Amino acid sequence: MADKMxxxxxxxxDGNMASAQALRQSQVDVVAAYPITPSTPIVENYAGxxxxxxxxxxxxxxxxxxxxxxGCIGASAAGGRVATATSSQGFALMVETLYQASGMxxxxxxxxxxxxxxxxLNVNGDHSDMYLGRDSGWIQLDTFTPQEAYDMGLxxxxxxxxxxxxxxxxxxxxxxxxxxxxxxxxPLSDDDAYAFVGEFQPMNAMxxxxxxxTYGTQTEEDxxxxxxxxxxxxxxxxxxxxxxEVFAEFEAKTGRKYKLxxxxxxxxxxxxxxxxxxxxxxxxxxxxIIREQEGIKAGVxxxxxxxxxxxxxxxxxxxxxxxxxxxxxxxxxxxVGMLYNEIAGVMAGTAEMNxxxxxxxxxxxxxxxxxxxxxxxxxxxxxxxxxGKRLGAIQRFINVRGPELSFLxx
Amino acid sequence: MAEQxxxxxxxxxxxxxxxxxxxxxxxxxxxxxxIVREVLNATNDDLVLSAATGCLxxxxxxxxxxxxxxxxxxxxxxxxxxxxxxxxxxxxxLKRKGRLLQxxxxxxxxxxxxxxxxxxxxFQWISGAFxxxxxxxxxxxxxxxxxxxxxxxxxxxxxxxxxxxxPAGRVSYGQKRQKKDMLAIMxxxxxxxxxxxxxxxxxxxTKKIQKGFAAEGPVxxxxxxxxxxxxxxxxxxxxxxxxxxxxxxxxPLYEIVNGTEYNITYRPKNIIxxxxxxxxxxxxxxxxxxxxxxxxxxxxxxxxxKWEYLQRREEARV
Ligand SMILES: Cc1ncc(C[n+]2csc(CCOP(=O)(O)OP(=O)(O)O)c2C)c(N)n1
Ligand code: SF4
Ligand SMILES: [Mg+2]
Numbered sequence: 001m002a003d004k005m006x007x008x009x010x011x012x013x014d015g016n017m018a019s020a021q022a023l024r025q026s027q028v029d030v031v032a033a034y035p036i037t038p039s040t041p042i043v044e045n046y047a048g049x050x051x052x053x054x055x056x057x058x059x060x061x062x063x064x065x066x067x068x069x070x071g072c073i074g075a076s077a078a079g080g081r082v083a084t085a086t087s088s089q090g091f092a093l094m095v096e097t098l099y100q101a102s103g104m105x106x107x108x109x110x111x112x113x114x115x116x117x118x119x120x121l122n123v124n125g126d127h128s129d130m131y132l133g134r135d136s137g138w139i140q141l142d143t144f145t146p147q148e149a150y151d152m153g154l155x156x157x158x159x160x161x162x163x164x165x166x167x168x169x170x171x172x173x174x175x176x177x178x179x180x181x182x183x184x185x186x187p188l189s190d191d192d193a194y195a196f197v198g199e200f201q202p203m204n205a206m207x208x209x210x211x212x213x214t215y216g217t218q219t220e221e222d223x224x225x226x227x228x229x230x231x232x233x234x235x236x237x238x239x240x241x242x243x244x245e246v247f248a249e250f251e252a253k254t255g256r257k258y259k260l261x262x263x264x265x266x267x268x269x270x271x272x273x274x275x276x277x278x279x280x281x282x283x284x285x286x287x288x289i290i291r292e293q294e295g296i297k298a299g300v301x302x303x304x305x306x307x308x309x310x311x312x313x314x315x316x317x318x319x320x321x322x323x324x325x326x327x328x329x330x331x332x333x334x335x336v337g338m339l340y341n342e343i344a345g346v347m348a349g350t351a352e353m354n355x356x357x358x359x360x361x362x363x364x365x366x367x368x369x370x371x372x373x374x375x376x377x378x379x380x381x382x383x384x385x386x387x388g389k390r391l392g393a394i395q396r397f398i399n400v401r402g403p404e405l406s407f408l409x410x
Numbered sequence: 411m412a413e414q415x416x417x418x419x420x421x422x423x424x425x426x427x428x429x430x431x432x433x434x435x436x437x438x439x440x441x442x443x444x445i446v447r448e449v450l451n452a453t454n455d456d457l458v459l460s461a462a463t464g465c466l467x468x469x470x471x472x473x474x475x476x477x478x479x480x481x482x483x484x485x486x487x488x489x490x491x492x493x494x495x496x497x498x499x500x501x502x503x504l505k506r507k508g509r510l511l512q513x514x515x516x517x518x519x520x521x522x523x524x525x526x527x528x529x530x531x532x533f534q535w536i537s538g539a540f541x542x543x544x545x546x547x548x549x550x551x552x553x554x555x556x557x558x559x560x561x562x563x564x565x566x567x568x569x570x571x572x573x574x575x576x577p578a579g580r581v582s583y584g585q586k587r588q589k590k591d592m593l594a595i596m597x598x599x600x601x602x603x604x605x606x607x608x609x610x611x612x613x614x615x616t617k618k619i620q621k622g623f624a625a626e627g628p629v630x631x632x633x634x635x636x637x638x639x640x641x642x643x644x645x646x647x648x649x650x651x652x653x654x655x656x657x658x659x660x661x662p663l664y665e666i667v668n669g670t671e672y673n674i675t676y677r678p679k680n681i682i683x684x685x686x687x688x689x690x691x692x693x694x695x696x697x698x699x700x701x702x703x704x705x706x707x708x709x710x711x712x713x714x715x716k717w718e719y720l721q722r723r724e725e726a727r728v
Binding site for chain 2: 206
């Protein structure tokens, strides 16, 4: 039996420690991992727990991230709780296996500490890796603070491992800004956390020798489509109710309330920033300030769930707003950003929605997004709202050297 | 210690219950299936198996069917070793935590990969798994070519073989690079047991597989797998061609115990010339043109040198 850790009601943890503690408390059976900045401390912290008797699962230090996820797949199919962590290049190296994990319906949890993708090489936070994973068939939970990284780290197992779901789950946090910034965190006790996550319930386990299972079959044009369709169907219809159920249970236990889409100042908001990661926190603060100082009816939407995409929730929240700024922290490389694209899809499918929308590309490679810049964006959205039309280009780059960089329209 | 199956003769072998079904899509005469049966039949213990993408995988688990009456997983081309390594780690974890569904069982973890999956694309994954010391067996089905994708060359393709990516032509005699010595490489990982086997020498093979199952830690087996389609010989000749391979010493049968102890396990009564082995295969046809005679000479010289080397290693015990 692993030792229990005595935790204070408030601990000072950075996002990486928060993730590592959530893994420890969930009593993961197998962690197969490989280090990469900025998620390295997750596996280092975990190794420290192991070295001091707090872990009785297996910890497999593999030779690459591809092997990390491959080992996770083998372990998960064998029938037990499995998790790992990575970032950036490591995430990119895993991509092949991400699809294999979700296609085999293996409920692996992956902590992704978001970081830019080379070239040029960069160790800082942006959302390139998170975007790279968005069609991989995983559930993607986004967090804005270390506390949330911890909380989602517990919820993720409960969501993915449910026998109706059986899908892998990523828990995202921003590299450095969240992963390396220590904050006050309210953890659960080891017993309460494990009671919440629950014991792993095997399904089609390879280690059940009374009922051998075949994993990873060949399907061609005869069956492949049905498998993919079923996976998509489950993502579209089963995952949101399950997440909401888990969030409700979590709230009952902790008092902390989570939603599929987090919204701030939205009751009467006219101009809204839609963002992910730590920028949601900065935008929240900015909205409060700009409401007080300039009377702009600013609101903020932060995506808690990136995949499946909360289409209907967004339609509901955005149907009365006048201007939307879709904030993408990943280079769209030849089109509009992912969030702009998705919200445009929401708008196209929602008759009542007729906001003016612009797309801001920001923060690549860890470039700061400040309150002042967000104020500027709210003001711009406010001008659009007043004019009832978009006054500038659809897409604009924020805080990049050189002359104003904008595309699609003037 | 593994529960070893007593197999006295071919008849008892052919009547043992199959955990790998004859109902599969491998070519008639494919040696992969013979090898797999010989490996699985060597133990009565439960099995957790993996296969790399390749002929074996695409031919044995075509949804909604499976040829495997044992737990089996295919992830990708390069990571079959890591797939069973992960499962083996889970077994250890659940054992420690007292959560095994059938705690009295003693499962064996076996990965199968082609030569492409092993010598080339999956090399790093195998190396990592062996360095970590998982209790598992990795079996390379060595047909010296990427058969599944139509016969491209691999790191196991011998000098002179014509493949679709090293075709023999007016100015080429085919593959020019040396076949990688996987056995020495795997022995150098500190593996307790490394062996080369051939399905025609089934007693030798069964003995080695059982030794491998009895050993603790990662065991590597290189299994010669004559490929009727890519080696280009008639499908009923698989075993005859395999006999020529082992009797010409193109595939010497030996084992390496604990990294240094070499044992030759088959000494042909009559060593036949390499050219007799080459002559029955379409992939070497062009070598019999006069301008390529030096390649056959080179192959013979290489085989002689390797045989000499193996005997000296066996004698030296170091
Ligand atoms: C990452 C990746 N690259 C390439 C392929 C294409 N591919 C599938 S099987 C194969 C060759 C298999 O050769 P080998 O491992 O020798 O097995 P064999 O079919 O000969 O038994 C190739 C190139 C793949 N499936 N995945
Ligand atoms: S191509 Fe060769 S290896 Fe593949 S199934 Fe046919 S005989 Fe076997
Ligand atoms: Mg091959």
